[in-house]
Amino acid sequence: MSFDNTPFQPRLGVSRRQVLKGMGAASSLPLIGGFAPAFASNSDGRVVVIGGGFGGATAAKYLKRANPNLAVTLVEPARTFYTCPFSNLYLGGLREMSKIAHGYDELRDRYGVEVVHTLAQDLDPDSHTVSLANGDTLHYDKLVLSPGIDIRWNALEGYDEAAAELVPHAWKAGPQTELLRRQLEGMEDGGTFVLVAPENPFRCPPGPYERASMVAHYLSQHKPSSKVLILDAKDNFSKQGLFTSGWEQLYGDSIEWVGLSGDGRVTRVDAENREVETEFGTVHRADVLNVVPPQKAGWIAERAGVTDDSGWVPVKPETFESQQVADIYVVGDATVAAPMPKSGFCANAQAKVAAAAIVASLRGDSAPDPYWSNTCYSLIGPEYGISVAGVYRIQDGVIAEVEGSGGLSPSDASPEIRQMEAEYAVGWYNAICQDTWGTDA
Amino acid sequence: MNLRLPRAATAALGACLLLGAAQQVLADDAYDLQREVMAGGCANCHGTDGARTGNVPPLAGRDADYLEERLLAFKRDEVADTTIMNRIAKGFSDDELTSLAEHFANVEQE
Numbered sequence A: 001m002s003f004d005n006t007p008f009q010p011r012l013g014v015s016r017r018q019v020l021k022g023m024g025a026a027s028s029l030p031l032i033g034g035f036a037p038a039f040a041s042n043s044d045g046r047v048v049v050i051g052g053g054f055g056g057a058t059a060a061k062y063l064k065r066a067n068p069n070l071a072v073t074l075v076e077p078a079r080t081f082y083t084c085p086f087s088n089l090y091l092g093g094l095r096e097m098s099k100i101a102h103g104y105d106e107l108r109d110r111y112g113v114e115v116v117h118t119l120a121q122d123l124d125p126d127s128h129t130v131s132l133a134n135g136d137t138l139h140y141d142k143l144v145l146s147p148g149i150d151i152r153w154n155a156l157e158g159y160d161e162a163a164a165e166l167v168p169h170a171w172k173a174g175p176q177t178e179l180l181r182r183q184l185e186g187m188e189d190g191g192t193f194v195l196v197a198p199e200n201p202f203r204c205p206p207g208p209y210e211r212a213s214m215v216a217h218y219l220s221q222h223k224p225s226s227k228v229l230i231l232d233a234k235d236n237f238s239k240q241g242l243f244t245s246g247w248e249q250l251y252g253d254s255i256e257w258v259g260l261s262g263d264g265r266v267t268r269v270d271a272e273n274r275e276v277e278t279e280f281g282t283v284h285r286a287d288v289l290n291v292v293p294p295q296k297a298g299w300i301a302e303r304a305g306v307t308d309d310s311g312w313v314p315v316k317p318e319t320f321e322s323q324q325v326a327d328i329y330v331v332g333d334a335t336v337a338a339p340m341p342k343s344g345f346c347a348n349a350q351a352k353v354a355a356a357a358i359v360a361s362l363r364g365d366s367a368p369d370p371y372w373s374n375t376c377y378s379l380i381g382p383e384y385g386i387s388v389a390g391v392y393r394i395q396d397g398v399i400a401e402v403e404g405s406g407g408l409s410p411s412d413a414s415p416e417i418r419q420m421e422a423e424y425a426v427g428w429y430n431a432i433c434q435d436t437w438g439t440d441a
Numbered sequence B: 001m002n003l004r005l006p007r008a009a010t011a012a013l014g015a016c017l018l019l020g021a022a023q024q025v026l027a028d029d030a031y032d033l034q035r036e037v038m039a040g041g042c043a044n045c046h047g048t049d050g051a052r053t054g055n056v057p058p059l060a061g062r063d064a065d066y067l068e069e070r071l072l073a074f075k076r077d078e079v080a081d082t083t084i085m086n087r088i089a090k091g092f093s094d095d096e097l098t099s100l101a102e103h104f105a106n107v108e109q110e
């Protein structure tokens, strides 16, 4: 039976998901002979995706949705991915760790993505190959990199990998987040939680302030005489007015923020003694110390030759293809995509644009016009949510926020609106995780 | 993207796929890349294809006129107690909002 003369394909708009579902068992047939899909000869192209976080998992799924004939291989060492989004809620005692955990079954079983749980070790753009820690080599026509961030160890004096075992950053979710939570639990009432916040750019601009809020929430429940001190290398931060007024309302004066001009910039960390020293020599002692350190693109990006002197990856805005290396598309936190923030929402949105550009390019078509949007919710308390939103297009060759769109939650919103935003934050989290990994938390 | 297709046709299609003709049938161009990209951000709160049910209302399979009317009303700040949809809708032209409304109306809900 040939499909060439069936009346209902392809122009009739066959439901792609229906097709994939129908394939279910059948989709594994080509594998039986031992061919890895990345090497399937009759595919429309081979795409390797490095990183199974917000950007990478979304790219793999949306590549397959747009063209199931692509051979897509996702390389990600972890079998379970813990999201940074809502890891602050875990610290605040509002969510279990298992409720921020996601796996790769849907990508594999429903969309036919080959998922390889190992590390990509090196890349050769000339031969279009990636070498994996498991010894295999993958060939690609197009590569998607979404490696997230790495810490710039020692960029802040005294903060290296060993120090992070004593004084967690918890800026990648997982064991670091659990370590910080244990330290909070072990803290005496009346203690001080010190959070060190970095200069821009860094992953999740409102993240440190949501963290301070969630820690203050936990302390208000369990250790009410304790304090939170934020030492910041900046003079202003995301959603500042909303955070400050929310803090006052919910936590009185238990959260103190010291910015750059108030000598808030930390220049040295003494992890053993849980002390930090600021630019002008003030030493602060913490009972629990959380350092959000300076960051850069995940190291594999540097190996690929796509980073510039800033340590981040410049991309062509239309497609998110690297400006420096052909056929490598980079999405998510690793990129320079301002005014878009380094958020999971944006990583997902950029991945959809890159996936469509790749599908079009492999067909010999030009890329569709890109659209991106973002909404970053932050919880100040369990029933107190705020947000910042943005819609982005290309203007004069660069990414720009569409005039008149986006912006912050109103400063004078009612408690009902704050509560609705707290609920929508949960709705957002569940939806984006479903869209990215197919798993509800 | 689930465009509406008679159930029987879908079933027949599934059967044929099992007979091994998967490769040809999948190469369709009904998946409108441009619209998918325009609608891409909606999924982040409304789920893939706007089909998620929950406290954020689903979009999939709803009446196109209704969706269009709502989107335009958000854009013009005519919906009381809006949280973010007014801020998002302002990022799209009226025509784009109409196109999004049609797109989601044509998605079949599971």
Ligand SMILES: Cc1cc2nc3c(=O)[nH]c(=O)nc-3n(C[C@H](O)[C@H](O)[C@H](O)COP(=O)(O)OP(=O)(O)OC[C@H]3O[C@@H](n4cnc5c(N)ncnc54)[C@H](O)[C@@H]3O)c2cc1C
Residues within 6 Å of the ligand: A050, A051, A052, A053, A054, A055, A056, A075, A076, A077, A078, A081, A083, A084, A085, A086, A087, A088, A118, A119, A120, A121, A146, A147, A148, A149, A170, A171, A172, A203, A204, A207, A208, A211, A298, A299, A300, A331, A332, A333, A334, A342, A343, A344, A345, A346, A347, A375, A376, A377
């Ligand atoms: C505390 C906190 C709260 C946050 N809250 C929010 C929020 O509410 N909303 C929001 O939108 N964003 C939030 N973010 C930001 C969000 O976590 C990131 O923007 C998002 O994870 C970026 O996605 P990504 O794909 O670039 O990187 P990631 O999601 O970090 O994924 C990168 C993946 O690549 C893998 N990887 C790296 N190198 C290799 C390699 N060599 N080989 C194979 N795999 C590799 C890693 O294992 C990892 O799984 C928050 C961040 C923090 C820290």
